[in-house]
Amino acid sequence: MKKIVLFGALSLGVAYSMSALASEHGHAAKAEPWTLAKWDQTAANLPGGNAAKGEALHKNNFCMACHGAEGVAPSRNAPSLAGNTVEYTYKTLKDYQSTLRNEGNGKSAVMITAAQTLSDQDIADLAAYYASQVIPAKPTPMTVDPAIELLVRKGDFNRMITPCASCHGAHGEGKDITPALAGQTPEYFVRTMHAYKNGHRTNDINEGMSQFTHDLTDAEIEALAEYYASLSKQ
Template identity: 50%
Template sequence: MLKQTLLVTALIGTTLASSAAFSGHGEKPHATPWSNFALENKIKAMPKGDALKGQKVHEQMMCNACHGEKGESPSRNYASLNGQTAEYTTKMMLDYRDGRRWEDYKQANIMVKLAKAMDDQQIADVAAFYASNPSTVWDIETQPVTAKIDRLVRKGDVSRMIVPCASCHGAHGEGKGITPAIAGQVPEYFVRTMKAYQTKHRKNDVAEGMAQFTHDLTSDEIQALADYYATLNK
């Protein structure tokens, strides 16, 4: 894994050596938070993605070193991207590029640099590539889905102002548009993401909606949801 990271870092360093787009080490750009209107217009203005060209971008930029041959994470350290909606992947790359997603520079610097090295067409292409591949179904040992978790997924919890997961992410975790697919996601990544929203270390979602919905979830509930979606076939 260290060898892969060093290779990716070396490639990105070469790509950006003569680029003025990236200034300073760990210097966070001042990006305007998304509004629903601004995000919708930006996604509509993006070029049409080509999955075959996106596969080449995936390979040339060495995305496969961390995210696998087709976006399926080969380890529990990185997100799976296969089966993800093209719009959501596009949003994530734009957020990395512009500085909206910047939870921890030491962890995210590779993604920040990759995003800055890619133009809109490359982002659209690689997003189309991931969307063209089926999601992963993780073979992990899980506890039976409890009535409480089933309720959180399908009905939410009005007493804690938690909307049902399915209302945004779909009945099968398939996602739609800029709302991400979460079926087949790496459970460890799912947990880290929920914790980042909960503590407001990650706040690139529109109006910080996820921070509100995750605020009162317990660690056990987050883990149970992670296991539920990891084994869900959308």
């Protein structure tokens, strides 16, 4: 197992170097943003995914090196993918493939290069595999700050912040193209929220997340990260 993970890490390092070099020389074309109509058409024509083939890709393409043996990240440097909807994973990998998702860091460069080796069927198979996996149940629930629970359930009308649960589900299970947040790596959650807030991540349709994160405080983002990390998908 150690040899596999080491080889995977080396492969990802080479992938990053190749992607960074291409970006430096201006080879990456500017991606076309999604519209709801364009996504709806894409979603209606998604290839049927095969979870068993997706599992093989997850292992053979060394996705497991960062995202864990069963899609549960072993470290704070990568997100857990287990439990995400087929639609979310498919769209995210297509966004990396087109460079629409590119936060301008090494992690994005690795994912862009990795995604560009995949066919649409590969992506559908991976999406089916991750959707079939689950985040392990947490042994004890955390005590939730009432203000954070209110933000999750009701949002904040005065700041025009939509309830997190309205898109991500009452238990953080995710819906359609919104990711599952239950059990997510808190450090990844915080990085993602800041990427939206600071305009470094722009692959959200109609800039929905960018708008919702704009007025969140750093303390609220940290608390939301811990809240969702404590949940198990139900």
